[in-house]
Amino acid sequence: xxxxxxxxxxxxxxxxxxxxxxxxxxxxxxxxxxxxxxxxxxxxxxxxxxxxxxxxxxxxxxxxxxxxxxxxxxxxxxxxxxxxxxxxxxxxxxxxxxxxxxxxxxxxxxxxxxxxxxxxxxxxxxxxxxxxxxxxxxxxxxxxxxxxxxxxxxxxxxxxxxxxxxxxxxxxxxxxxxxxxxxxxxxxxxxxxxxxxxxxxxxxxxxxxxxxxxxxxxxxxxxxxxxxxxxxxxxxxxxxxxxxxxxxxxxxxxxxxxxxxxxxxxxxxxxxxxxxxxxxxxxxxxxxxxxxxxxxxxxxxxxxxxxxxxxxxxxxxxxxxxxxxxxxxxxxxxxxxxxxxxxxxxxxxxxxxxxxxxxxxxxxxxxxxxxxxxxxxxxxxxxxxxxxxxxxxxxxxxxxxxxxxxxxxxxxxxxxxxxxxxxxxxxxxxxxxxxxxx
Numbered sequence: 001x002x003x004x005x006x007x008x009x010x011x012x013x014x015x016x017x018x019x020x021x022x023x024x025x026x027x028x029x030x031x032x033x034x035x036x037x038x039x040x041x042x043x044x045x046x047x048x049x050x051x052x053x054x055x056x057x058x059x060x061x062x063x064x065x066x067x068x069x070x071x072x073x074x075x076x077x078x079x080x081x082x083x084x085x086x087x088x089x090x091x092x093x094x095x096x097x098x099x100x101x102x103x104x105x106x107x108x109x110x111x112x113x114x115x116x117x118x119x120x121x122x123x124x125x126x127x128x129x130x131x132x133x134x135x136x137x138x139x140x141x142x143x144x145x146x147x148x149x150x151x152x153x154x155x156x157x158x159x160x161x162x163x164x165x166x167x168x169x170x171x172x173x174x175x176x177x178x179x180x181x182x183x184x185x186x187x188x189x190x191x192x193x194x195x196x197x198x199x200x201x202x203x204x205x206x207x208x209x210x211x212x213x214x215x216x217x218x219x220x221x222x223x224x225x226x227x228x229x230x231x232x233x234x235x236x237x238x239x240x241x242x243x244x245x246x247x248x249x250x251x252x253x254x255x256x257x258x259x260x261x262x263x264x265x266x267x268x269x270x271x272x273x274x275x276x277x278x279x280x281x282x283x284x285x286x287x288x289x290x291x292x293x294x295x296x297x298x299x300x301x302x303x304x305x306x307x308x309x310x311x312x313x314x315x316x317x318x319x320x321x322x323x324x325x326x327x328x329x330x331x332x333x334x335x336x337x338x339x340x341x342x343x344x345x346x347x348x349x350x351x352x353x354x355x356x357x358x359x360x361x362x363x364x365x366x367x368x369x370x371x372x373x374x375x376x377x378x379x380x381x382x383x384x385x386x387x388x389x390x391x392x393x394x395x396x397x398x399x400x401x402x403x404x405x406x407x408x409x410x411x412x413x414x415x416x417x418x419x420x421x422x423x424x425x426x427x428x429x430x431x432x433x434x435x436x437x438x
Contacts, residue, residue, distance in 0.1 A: 007054055009082045010108040013071040013089055015060065019098030021067045023058045029095040030056060030071075034088050042081060042088075052076045053085075071102070074110075082107060151190070152181055156203030165190040171212040173260070174204060174236075176226060179249035180216075187253040189260075192216075198226055200233050208234040214263055216240040218247045221404065224426050231266075238263040294349060350435060353396045354418055358437055363397040382408060394418065401434075403427065 034044055047053035053075055060069030075082050086104045094100055151164040161178040169191040177194050184192040217223030219242045240263040357364050363381040365373045368391050378399040394416040395409055401419040403426055409417050410429040418435040
């Protein structure tokens with residue numbers, strides 16, 4: 001009979017024998033030596049038949065010719081009868097042919113154990129069941145936010161997402177996507193409209209021409225491209241910038257309000273671009289003048305070197321005549337010596353590199369001393385620029401340069417970049433020079 005659900009107590013005993021015994025030997029000794037000892041009311045077999053005594057569980061193991069183990073006896077009789085049964089087990093002094101010793105380790109009240117489990121589980125359930133305090137302000141904000149989000153709509157034949165006040169307001173805020181419009185609604189701004197892509201919808205183009213427009217795009221390259229296209233197709237009055245690298249949809253209400261308060265008039269944006277353009281042109285003109293001066297100095301040095309080489313050649317010719325070895329020192333050898341010595345490597349200019357790279361579809365990376373670090377196909381420059389560990393000073397590339405490639409060169413500390421043309425340049429770093437092919 002297995003342990004019943006009505007079990008009240010468990011008797012825990014330990015057993016030790018002087019020989020090797022099995023579980024069946026221990027159970028047989030318990031029933032055999034207790035039988036008739038406690039009377040008919042506490043007869044073990046009768047108690048099991050009535051369901052007052054559970055299955056006797058024995059775990060025994062042998063080591064060095066002796067056996068050790070544990071005995072567990074579940075009962076549903078009262079405390080006194082359980083104590084009598086436990087004490088009777090200690091009278092067993094023999095298991096099979098081996099002498100043994102059984103002692104009571106403890107009597108466990110199963111109900112107390114269950115009660116402890118109930119209390120611990122109830123505590124855990126209570127913690128899970130506890131309701132958080134109700135914050136009236138959070139309830140109001142939640143209701144207002146749901147109301148704002150529900151009011152988002154689409155306008156025009158392009159079905160662009162917009163806030164509820166876009167059509168009736170004199171000013172609008174142009175953002176990138178629907179999520180940006182929703183975030184501005186959470187902040188209480190209801191006159192936002194989204195372009196949803198790099199192609200500006202006609203609805204937004206017409207509205208920007210009629211209303212005061214503020215462009216508010218993400219602080220990444222995608223936002224810069226959308227702003228550039230918006231400026232090319234319609235009229236914009238102000239530009240608001242979030243923190244560089246952050247998206248409008250992730251800004252808090254305080255950050256949104258701060259960015260819109262610090263918006264910049266479009267005139268300053270355009271003036272900065274024009275000044276950057278003229279600054280670039282002036283830098284390029286200075287570079288050209290400087291290169292021409294360096295070239296003149298190199299020509300003077302080259303003439304001096306040629307004069308010195310010619311004098312050396314004449315001395316060598318005279319020595320050849322004196323030793324009557326004119327055949328070994330012929331005129332052809334004299335000219336070959338002159339050409340080889342005159343072709344010794346000298347510092348190379350940027351424009352000499354440009355002449356060698358131009359119309360070849362290659363990119364040349366220049367080191368700090370003007371030497372060539374590596375040369376690769378122009379199409380692989382963006383992929384492999386970050387893997388080159390040399391200290392670079394400049395890049396000569398036979399392809400059009402855009403803003404992305406310019407930013408990548410700037411991050412690698414490159415000081416000048418030469419290319420056939422530069423398109424889409426919105427931001428020009430102050431530490432890098434742009435040199436167009438001539």
